[in-house]
Amino acid sequence: MRQSNQRIVRTLFVAALLFSVVGARAANWLFRNGKSNYQIVVAADASPSERTAALELQDYLLQIGGVQLPITSEPDRRRQHIFLGYSPQVAALTGESRPMADDERFTYRSVGRDLLIWGGSQRGTMYGVFTFLERELGVHWLTPDCTVVPQSRQWRLPKLDHSEQPAIGYRYNNYRCTRDQPVWSAHVKENMQGPVTNEYGNQEGYWRCHTMGQLVPSREFYATHPEYFSLRDGKRLSWNEQLCLSNPDVLALCKERLAAVMRKHPGYRIYSLSQNDNYNFCQCPDCAAIEAQYGGHSGLIVWFVNQVADAVREEFPDKYVGTFAYQYSRKPPVGIVPRDNVVIRLCSIECCFAHPLTAGCPQNEAFMNDMQTWAEIAPHLFIWDYIVDYAQYVAPWPNFQVLAPNIRAFRDNKAIGVFEEAEYQSLGAEFEEMKSWVVNQLLWNPEQDTDSLVAIFIDGFYGKAAPRVMDYYRLCQSLVKPDLHFGIYIRENHAIYTDDFLRQAFAILDEARGQADSDIIRQRVERVRMQPLFLHCMRHREQSRQDGTWEELITLMRKYNTRPRENQTLEEFLRNG
Secondary structure, three states: OHHHHHHHHHHHHHHHHHHHHHHHHHHOEEEEOOEOOEEEEEOOOOOHHHHHHHHHHHHHHHHHHOOOOOEEOOOOOOOEEEEEOOOHHHHHHHOOOOOOOOOOOEEEEEEOOEEEEEEOOOOHHHHHHHHHHHHHHOOEEEEOOEEEOOOOOEEEOOOOEEEEOOOOOEEEEOOOOOOOOHHHHHHOOOOOOOOEEEOOEEEOOEEOOOOHHHHOOHHHHOOOOHHHEOEEOOEEOOOOOOEOOOOHHHHHHHHHHHHHHHHHOOOOOEEEOOOOOOOOOOOOHHHHHHHHHHOOHHHHHHHHHHHHHHHHHOOOOOOEEEEEEOHHHOOOOOOOOOOOOEEEEEEOOOOOOOOOHHHOOHHHHHHHHHHHHHHHHOOOEEEEEEOOOOOOOOOOOOOHHHHHHHHHHHHHOOEEEEEEEOOOOOEOOOOHHHHHHHHHHHHHOOOOOHHHHHHHHHHHHOHHHHHHHHHHHHHHHOOOOOOOOOOOOOOOOOOOOOHHHHHHHHHHHHHHHHHOOOHHHHHHHHHHHHHHHHHHHHHOHHHHHHHOHHHHHHHHHHHOOEOOEOOEOHHHHHHHO
16 A cells, blocks of 8 residues: 555656646747747837837747737736846846947847847847847848748747857948848848938948049039149149149148038948049149158048048047048058048959959959058958949859958958948849848858858749759859959950850759749749840840840840949940940
């Protein structure tokens, strides 16, 4: 009898233990079969972006698991919680101190049965929510009109402790297909498409470029003051000019007018005071003397910009004056350094984009040397990089292999920001949506694998045609060879291209088009097919008029309002053939 009682006790103990384990596990289900015991807790004084993050978390969990979690500022002790934003609860459970409002770092961590997501109130907490949805639940905001949202019957909160911070402080590109899309920009952590302030926090802004001619225009001053403009071959230029930076009146005008811009447009973080987009620097004796003193063209520019930065500092202590290290001014100066409120915007326009900057490509050595020297002397280095072929926007231009290593090189040389200049004039550039998404992912974290990111995008964007689009992507990347270099102005006769590539590309994409399972997917594949189609028509113009491909190309370019190259509109292209 005693043994029987002992067995009963043991059985009851094991049953109780199993019940407690099952109960604990059940309590950790974030959602299961349309039910959840969790609530989203946001402080009563939460920032607009934190409130938006709470609403989006609620909405995406509803889409994913069919359950709508309540949002409250008063946690219910009978429930489990997702605490969003730094709060007394986060402080008590973690011992962490409050982040600065503009700190973009974030952490999400499970503590017991609760989930905590917090960061800087401006964007950090919001980025934490978006990363939780993306990394843990598989949500991907691929384009402004394509978000991947997987469905699941259940999801149990695992042990989590994940933190991130951006590799690059200021991040953006200007693809037309994703430009002026602040909601999408927030989801992909692009923070320099502004200035914009909305429910997603804010977007910083960099005011213009090539602004010296905008501040002191020749159309306004040349007739009365030709000495304000660059002297070339004994003549002051009235067109395609630079400023005469040694002229004290020009300096006074730039001080006055840049300050006026800063008052009129106070939302920007950095204001450009930069050379015009040409090589016609001033050759007058006074400019030449300053250049000789400070090691060249960049020395004169830094000398000039420093004085303007000094003039605006007191009125605008939290703003920066930006200038270019571009083309003739790319080489760093000697004997002078930028002021601490000056941003040097270094441009990679002369580089080879077939090979990473750090791979020992001979065409990139000079740029790497210049970047490393600027990193030593400039308090703030901002990179202007290039990710499209401006001579043929539509044609294949396989540069995905350089994106991550180049961004790592910028990070390692203390770049505070990176602007990836892209196809800013129209739609229809090669892989425009994919490259925009991938590059934003890498600007945040360049340690990610580019091909893995590409696979996520292609799988989510091209539906049943995705496997063949991936085959085409790999075919394009196979064009890159160790001994073949390309810049941002290559044309259809470049050695990277072959007719064999075209034959394979058409075969793959014709299959992809046949596998498209909706009109939207068919159009997306159609725009990919424009890449080899454009290249074929340019390489074989007469043949393309005979075989119908020219007419097909023109129809598609009109349909998508595609500009063929930077210096030629679609109508000019059609007139000239």
